Amino acid sequence: MxxxxxxxxxxxxxxxxxxxxxxxxxxxxxxxxxxxxxxxxxxxxxxxxxxxxxxxxxxxxxxxxxxxxxxxxxxxxxxxxxxxxxxxxxxxxxxxxxxxxxxxxxHLDGPHPDLSPASGDAGQTWALLDKLTSSPAPAAYTAAVSTTPSTAATLHGWAELAADPPTDLDPGARTHLPQLTELEAAWPALAHGDRIVHGDLRADNMVRDHTLGVTFVDWAHATTGPACIDTASLAPQLVLAGHAPADVARLLQDHPATADSPETTTAFLVALTGHWHRNARRPAPPGAPGLRAYQHRAAAAGLALVGYRLRP
Ligand SMILES: Nc1ncnc2c1ncn2[C@@H]1O[C@H](COP(=O)(O)OP(=O)(O)OP(=O)(O)O)[C@@H](O)[C@H]1O
Ligand SMILES: [Mg+2]
The missing domain is CATH 3.30.200.20 (Phosphorylase Kinase; domain 1)
Known part of the structure; x- marks a missing residue:
């Protein structure tokens, strides 16, 4: 044990x-x-x-x-x-x-970045993601991650929620359950790509080092995939940090990592949001206080962004 x-x-x-x-x-x-x-x-x-x-x-x-x-x-x-x-x-x-x-x-020396609209850290992180995903991953990296299945590729939740919708499910999500389930089902086939994917980008998995600037830590979920994954993952984090969802939705439309792949970006965001909605309702795992409360907040932030990307 x-x-x-x-x-x-x-x-x-x-x-x-x-x-x-x-x-x-x-x-x-x-x-x-x-x-x-x-x-x-x-x-x-x-x-x-x-x-x-x-x-x-x-x-x-x-x-x-x-x-x-x-x-x-x-x-x-x-x-x-x-x-x-x-x-x-x-x-x-x-x-x-x-x-x-x-x-x-x-050791990196500094706080977590401040992703709120008042700080320049979100802009810096956004630019780092452009640089990180603008060319294919090096061969040694691709070989290193190839033996570990991508956790990003297996994200899902809506099919399970649709089978037995919880009474407290957001009414907007309830109305769109068939579409959300369909989009999430499309995600695994779209999850392949040759770019570096950190796979777990949140402010607490970054440090704003006094010398290096914003630096990503906790690469435990790193994999390869389409360029959009980390940028689309960061988007709900910006909403959680106080950005207006409409502003973040626009940024997502324009960012080089997501602009050219709207379908893949939407499918990923839907799958990630479904994962949060489903997992937030599960019993808390031992040794991880705060996880379920975070997933509830992240689920709402993700859904706000998904709303801008669904067919009316
Ligand atoms: N190289 C580093 N230098 C300084 N602080 C770091 C460094 N790497 C991580 N940290 C800090 O330690 C915290 C925990 O590290 P990390 O996220 O890698 O651990 P973890 O157990 O994998 O986390 P999680 O709970 O997210 O799975 C981070 O939130 C960050 O604040
Ligand atoms: Mg971490």
Whole structure:
């Protein structure tokens, strides 16, 4: 059984001593303290370690029975194969002891970006996505992600909701259930492509580093796919951050990653929104407080955008 915290994340002291010693040995200094940044819903260790010599290193760790270890190893491979200049931190190393695995990543210094209309961070993120998806992924990256199924490609929810519509389902969604189900069914066939896909873009999976600017972290769901996935994923996040849905809908129409593929973009957005609507209503998983409440908010934001893309 994976080791789970009773609430929130595992702490540095929850990591078995042999792995802590292995890390300190590999990093060349003792760990002076460990800070768990806010954000995310995972239960594993994800902490900024401050070393006795003042350096900082970001470490994710879980026991090897925990599916998060496979996800962390996938992320490590991805970080090692992204093209130069990609908005991602460097991989420092993978360390194993006592049937646990830790991935050490270069520490980014700064807060999560502010995606609200008052900040320039959303514009910067939008521009990063254009750059990231304007050419095909490098061969090494494509090979690295090819052995892990794309979670983006399997997003769905509307068919299940249509089979037994919940009483609290948004009336707009209820009216359009046949169309939403049809669009979501089209998504898996459209989900293939040769571009880099981060696959889980939210403000808490980005850091606005004081030197590098907005940088994407948590590449555990990275895959290849059509250029539109990350840009369409970011759109509901902008709505959650206070942008008017009409403004975001227009941005989505104009962005280079989504403008040329309106059908694929709509199918993805519908599938993502269906996933949120369905999952928000499921029992909360252990070790992920706040996830269902977030999914309810994201479901509403996604639906507001979907409304601009459906046939009347
Ligand atoms: N390289 C880094 N440097 C500094 N802080 C980071 C770095 N990578 C991630 N973080 C911070 O740590 C938090 C958790 O990291 P991350 O999202 O990678 O963990 P996770 O367990 O996979 O998260 P999730 O709960 O989203 O699945 C992020 O929200 C971010 O604030
Ligand atoms: Mg995260």
């Amino acid at each position: 994976p080791v789970l915290p009773t609430s929130g994340r595992l702490r540095w002291t929850d990591v078995p001593a042999p792995l802590r010693a292995r890390l300190e040995d590999a990093l060349g200094a003792a760990v002076a303290d460990a800070v768990t940044p806010p954000g995310g819903f995972g239960h594993q260790l994800a902490a900024a370690l401050r070393l006795a010599d003042g350096r900082r290193v970001f470490v994710k760790a879980a026991d090897d029975d925990d599916p998060l270890t496979a996800a962390n190893l996938h992320e490590a491979t991805v970080l090692g194969t992204l093209p130069p200049g990609a908005p991602a931190p460097d991989l420092l190393g993978i360390h194993r002891a006592a049937d646990w695995t830790a991935v050490a990543i270069a």
